[in-house]
Amino acid sequence: MNIETLSPFILSLVTFVPGGGALLLLLFPRRHRDIRLFALVVSLLTFILSLHLAVHFHNAQPGFQFEIDHPWINSPNIHYHMGVDGVSLWLVILTTFLTPLCVLISWHSIQDRVKEFFILLLIMETALIGVFIALDLFLFYFFWESTLIPMALLIGVFGHEHRVYAAVKFFLYTMLASVFMLAAILWLYAKTGSFDFVVIENAIRGGQVPGFAGASLWLFLGFFVAFAVKVPLFPVHTWLPDAHVEAPTAGSVLLAGVLLKMGTYGLLRFNLGLFPEQARQNAPWIVVLALIGIIYGALVAMVQPNMKKLIAYSSISHLGFVVLGIFSFTSAGLNGAMFIMLAHGVATGGLFMLAGILHERRHTYEIREFGGLATPMPMYATFFLIIVLASVGLPLLNGFIGEFLVLSGAFQARAIYGILAATGVIWSACYLLWMYQRVFFGKVTHEVNNHVPDLSGFEQAALWPAAAVALIMGVAPLVWLRAIDPAVQTALVPFTQTVGKVVGQ
């Protein structure tokens, strides 16, 4: 079959292959041994299909590509409208990249209710991809809410000790926030008669929405609250540490790797795209919240005795960078924000996998339970180091590029933003390297740690891709930025302060 013929419906395929796989899994007998294999095949197939997007994506072409637009419901006027641009393209691929790794990392660690676990994981993948490519606000909300249930169940059923509390908190927090977005979407529909993102965007830019001037602040805030909770931005971040600590490893990987990006993606796509004027007016306090997030997240991470909680707080800090980059309204800042989203997905996903591997062996995340692990687990220690360094932002690894771009964008916007945010880089080196030192260096302090087995084949298979991608992204960031930059430039059109392109082409 000619691969080009896939293009008209490739997005539907990428979105619904995992969901279809989940439905097929339903037919499997309860304890069938091939459930895991089937889930792996489905998620790999999705990944390969999503690479089709990357290969056939035209970097230079502005606007959305691979578009699908069918009427779904006549009244109200809802379309099945999907498409990717440089912003969403790589987030989709990040999702499809992480899911097979989640399957691999759960291969042995999930022994109870295996079938349900993989069904939820695949449904989750479909919902996540849908969020990034939906171009109809209704469809977007539809997928947005659909991510809630599988994630809450993954946490609540397969998590650790206080899982129920964490799952309910996660669900209510995000549900409560997203109803405000729903209200804003409904308002826009009531005034424009359309849910189509492009139509609404043009209507707003053309000033054809009656009553928009008075309502735009509230609409902006409606979307903002929903996204800020997902990011999570200080002070609505409190669900995140609980959710992470209690979630099973694969849940944490998807939560940190992709779910949080839904928030930053939403800020970029909707808050900047639909309400540029409000975004600019509200930027000062949002940037302050982002800066608080960067520094506060880092300081709290520093004192965590629990490894997973430490990584969770580091996510708050890193995502603060993303928000800062977005609300700097500079092309460097936005490019950097996009790049951090991807880099953080890979690196923090990797960190959670590594933490999970340790938990499987010792059933604890307490840092003081370990020490000197480099001796019994050399391979593990090496992978951990690569990922930690990527997360810290060592040049040649992926964390560096994004942080550098964001910082330079922040400086352009306002020097003080850049200065304050730059301290975050130092903090992150402190807490991550200190954690690494306490866990791996020195003598083995607990006798049981002498006999901890090193990585198994499945675990290596899950970690190699993450480590390799972290390196490639650090060495050849242009592969990603070439697609991202034009989309970012389009997003910046309403903001006059655009300063030169970053990508030398």
Place this chain on the structure above:
Amino acid sequence: MNTALPQTLPHAADYIRVLPEIILSIFGMLVMVLEPVFDERRSQKSLGAIALVGSLAAIAASIYQSQYAGFAFWNMVRVDSFSVFFHVLVTIIGAVVILSSYEYMAVQRIRAGEYYGLILFGLVGMCLMSSAVELVLIFISLEISSISTYILAGFRRREASSAESSLKYFLLGSFATAFFLYGVALMFGATGSTNIDKISQALQSNEVPTLAYLAIALMFVGLGFKVASAPFHIWTPDVYEGAPAPIVGLMSTAPKAAAFAVLLRILFEANAPGRFWLIWVSAALSMTLGNVGALVQNNIKRLLAYSSIAHAGYLLVAFAAAPQVGISAAMFYAASYAAMNVGAFAVVSHLANYGEKYVTLDDYAGLARRSPLLAATLTIFLLSLIGIPITGGFFAKFYVFSAALRSNLVGLTIIGVINSAIGAYYYLRIIVMMYMREARTEVPVMKVPAGIAAALVITVAATIYLGVLPGRVLDYALHSADGLMHVPAQVTPLNTAAR
């Protein structure tokens, strides 16, 4: 003024316009008459089957009837796509409830004859409510439907709570219908007619008399009681707790849908004056009191009772909206609420066991492990009640709130969306119980019998269908809303002569 009546006999088409009611009455009587003939052990199933056939025939008749739109019996009954919608809805609810009662009867040791008979007679009243356009007839059909449900509520006669439920429902219910009747009388005084179209003309042409406001308020009290909207909701938790579970499934959907149909006719077709704040306050109160009340319930029937109050509130939001968008949103809501609530009560009645012993939240702990399919089914209904995508409940809320926003009801919409977020908490509690708590072994989980299985398949299919392809039902609702707003000229010249 009524001298003209006996002059002509009704046309044949007139009988077709009440065909579902006729069929239901015949089958109801058949069930009653045959009950002593069968021996007691066999009678449960055979009578259930007869009742089921009756309700299926009524569904068919309702669909058939749609070709004969028009007035019947001297403008007392009006068949239009609006009435057909509610006929089909009510009779389907009836059929599903009969299906889910099928094994329940044996488990609870309830005699079947009166039970099925009363369900069918109740359906007669509810069907007639949606097609009646004459206030006196509406009152009579309201009573037919209510009296059947009063008795059905007390059917677990060995339980004190069921008797309490029945008595409470009866006393408060008759009080409420008295209000309605008083409203009708005042409306007659204000406009000189009890015919909805005449009232509409009178209210449009003249200055609206003060009496009409009072009449509307009183009628609203009566109907507000039937739909369990605040502040007329106090009876709901006690009555639902005591009544047999399948009957609660019926009570919380079919008579409500019918009462909402009446309310739509009175408020919109008759273009009732001064309705806006009445509805606004009642909707806001119902949503808030219902959701807050449900937060602290541990009995699942009480929890669902409070939830049904909240849902009546959401539905009323549509009534406050502009008629063009509000009517269809309300109709869609009624349909999808019926699907998920009847389904949820089918699960509850199956798990309740003899004497309805197992109806607390704790009894649902670990259900996912012991009966995964049943737990998944209940989860779908609960998610739909929360309003999560791909379920009917999502589109229902969506249409209601977008109708409200189109009518610039920003305040009410915000109260509504905040409430639906609060509501998520208590539905979630049940899901958490089922999936995340350890199973209690002393609660027996029986195999799901065929009747309940069929009821669940139908309700799940309807919930998902409305959540994925809501277009057809909504289009139909929009179309009938149009019909409701543009009343065709009445056919028989008799009434004009009488004037």
